[in-house]
Amino acid sequence: MTAGIEFKPVLMEDRELFAELFGKYPPEHSDYMHSIMITWAGYMMYSYGWMGDHLLIMTECCGERNLRPPVGEFELEAMERALELSKEMGCMHPFAMVGERTASWLRSEMPQLELESHRDLFDYVYLSRDLSELSGKRYLKVRNQLNRFRRENEYAVEEIDGGNIEDVRDFLKRWCIQRGCHDDPFLMHERGATMKALDNLAELGLSGLAIRIDGSVKAFTIFEEMRSDMAVIHFEKADQDIPGLYQAINQETASRLAHRYEFINREADMGLEGLRRAKMRYRPHSFMEVYHVKGW
Incomplete structure (x- = not known):
């Protein structure tokens, strides 16, 4: 009480x-x-x-x-x-x-x-068709990165389910080693949150996609419906040594969501400059702004 x-x-x-x-x-x-x-x-x-x-x-x-x-x-x-x-x-x-x-x-x-x-906690909201189609000059650099990935890699996109979820978990562990999670408390918390999401996909109403290259999962994303016209991306991870892979998992996810949702929420940048630049590069349609009431 x-x-x-x-x-x-x-x-x-x-x-x-x-x-x-x-x-x-x-x-x-x-x-x-x-x-x-x-x-x-x-x-x-x-x-x-x-x-x-x-x-x-x-x-x-x-x-x-x-x-x-x-x-x-x-x-x-x-x-x-x-x-x-x-x-x-x-x-x-x-x-x-x-x-x-x-x-x-x-x-x-x-x-x-x-x-x-x-500002650090503003959610980034995009038009689904923008992320799916990547049309126009404003997405030229993103398209070039995506096209390079497609030229250099043969890949498969899979829905995350009981048949591949262990491969996704294994990739997350490798990703954390690659990124040095054990030296970054926040990344360790994010790893734990992502694992909990993977362990409880159905119970939490979550869905996911994975990209497999040469038999191994190299990227994945986890998302859900936030409201009838909006999906929200909770987690997105990709092998940073493969150029264009982050652009690929982003576009593949958007292309599957665009037929059902007008908007995609890709959450906040937490004040991380690199993440802010990456999110702004995709030209957000709007923000879900948040405030604190000042006092006491």
């Missing part, structure tokens, strides 16, 4: 609860996805509790506790009570990870609150 609300860890069996909730109130950022809360639990602890008809999500990471705005209908009383709870619990921010729709409501109904954007 925390400040009168019973919070409990987000568990695998809570998937239907979150699916039903976000079916009514679509997630404003990928970090609200149930699969993220499960796979990244080794890095950040996610818990939830009910405040009447509103769901509260609390996170704890690196010695900081934060509360997110209540999920449900926008109601001034619910927002004010949640802010009081946040202060009672000693949260770092009055509210953290505030999506744009919620931020717009807060600006209108609670103008006394000061919102601070958090």
Whole structure:
């Protein structure tokens, strides 16, 4: 019991609860996805509790506790009570990870609150057809890299299933050795999150693709539906010694998603300059922006 609300860890069996909730109130950022809360639990602890008809999500990471705005209908009383709870619990921010729709409501109904954007956590959103077709001058460099890969390699694209998932796990282990994961705490957390996703694909409602070259898996991606018009890519790994392979797994994934989803969310860059350049190179259509409420 925390400040009168019973919070409990987000568990695998809570998937239907979150699916039903976000079916009514679509997630404003990928970090609200149930699969993220499960796979990244080794890095950040996610818990939830009910405040009447509103769901509260609390996170704890690196010695900081934060509360997110209540999920449900926008109601001034619910927002004010949640802010009081946040202060009672000693949260770092009055509210953290505030999506744009919620931020717009807060600006209108609670103008006394000061919102601070958090660029490092903005989700990158692309038009699926852009990533699939790579048309026009703006994608010339990407097309050249992809064409080189296709000239130099014979490859097969496979859906990740019980028949090849062990090969995907083995590749992830090799990728981590290649990237020096053991010397980078965040990469080790990402490795753990990716392994958990692979171990629980069906249970988490995830799908994946792998690229096999000369009999070995050399790249893979894991994704799911975020809302009816958007898929989200959670993990994407490729052998960095094979030119154009990252471009290939990106395009092959987009080509399979474009017929069903108008948009593809490729999540945030976490403030990593190399990752930011790579994501910007694909010309995002928009961002799913997030804010913190400043205080206390």
